[in-house]
Amino acid sequence: MKVYYINISKMSRLILTASLFGLMALFLTAALLMPAGNPVNTGAGVICKVKTDEKIAALTFNIGWGSRVPGPVLDVLKKENVQATFFIGGAWAKNHPELARRIVNEGHEIGGGWEGLAGPGARADTPFRDLLAKSRSDIREATGVSPALFRITGGNWDAALQAAAKEPDCMVIQWSLDSQDIQTPGQNQIVNTILKGIQPGSIILLNASDTASQTPETLPSVIEKLRGEGYELVTVSSLLKHGPALGD
Numbered sequence: 001m002k003v004y005y006i007n008i009s010k011m012s013r014l015i016l017t018a019s020l021f022g023l024m025a026l027f028l029t030a031a032l033l034m035p036a037g038n039p040v041n042t043g044a045g046v047i048c049k050v051k052t053d054e055k056i057a058a059l060t061f062n063i064g065w066g067s068r069v070p071g072p073v074l075d076v077l078k079k080e081n082v083q084a085t086f087f088i089g090g091a092w093a094k095n096h097p098e099l100a101r102r103i104v105n106e107g108h109e110i111g112g113g114w115e116g117l118a119g120p121g122a123r124a125d126t127p128f129r130d131l132l133a134k135s136r137s138d139i140r141e142a143t144g145v146s147p148a149l150f151r152i153t154g155g156n157w158d159a160a161l162q163a164a165a166k167e168p169d170c171m172v173i174q175w176s177l178d179s180q181d182i183q184t185p186g187q188n189q190i191v192n193t194i195l196k197g198i199q200p201g202s203i204i205l206l207n208a209s210d211t212a213s214q215t216p217e218t219l220p221s222v223i224e225k226l227r228g229e230g231y232e233l234v235t236v237s238s239l240l241k242h243g244p245a246l247g248d
Contacts, residue, residue: 045247046164049176050201052243055230057202059084060175062113062153063092066210070099073208076219078106085236086208087113087151087173090138097142104143109235111149111173112139128163132170149173149236173236175205179222182207187218194222198229201243203236 061084063070077084086103088110093100104110112135132150140146149171150164164172177197181190194204206215206222226233 046172046174047203047240047245047247048174049199049203049246050239050243051246052201054232054242055200056232056234056239056242057177057198057200057204057226058236058239059204059206059233060111060151060173060236061086061206061208062151063088063208064113064153065089065092067096067099068210069212069216070096070103070208072216073219074099074102074106074108076216076223077108080220080223082223082233083107083109083235083238084233085109085111085149085173087111087149087153088139089114090135093139093142100139100142101144104145109149109237110139110143110145110147111151111236112136112147113151113153129167132164132167173203175203177202178205179207181212181215181218182209184212184214187214187221190214190218191221191225195225195229198226198231201239201246203239 059082061073063086086108088100088103090112100110112132114131114135135150136146148169151173152164164170176199177194179190179194185193198204206212206219208215223233
């Protein structure tokens, strides 16, 4: 009669190896099943840029009021075949649903943008979760999209950022490069500011509110010059796929 001996140590190693391969397969399957267009939760708190060596940058626009500038900005982006991320106020989306829907319909990314806890119509003691829910609801009603990205554009900036960064379903996106187009300094100055500050992984701040009257006529030059430097211009969510997110 043959006697078989079981090597317990070897058997344990085989079981452990099989378990590890099983876990890896599970994680890979979950990653493949995740919607490609959804932003990745980086855990970075407030995000201002991405760490990468690739010449890639995100073009972002703030819109808080007005209807004259957004259309021409969208016209330029469509002509140049550039997708950008627009941070729009909930009140603006309610007042201009046709423009808000156009942003979505033309393939751009929507984020929520508001002036912070001290912004118009917001009391200092209003819970941030309520402000977040109201902004998201207004944007969803106008566009059919519930934004996962948010930006604080002004007001009680520090307090708003601290509150926003604690929300589990809120990814706060600020910027690393301010074009200063809101100050209407002239086309050349806007272009030069961007070219001097651009780096791989930059998140560029532009504006499409009516106060940024020089932005539509400057945007073609901005895109041309950045492409001439070898940069690819993408949405924030696309940029986040190219490296770890960083704060200021």
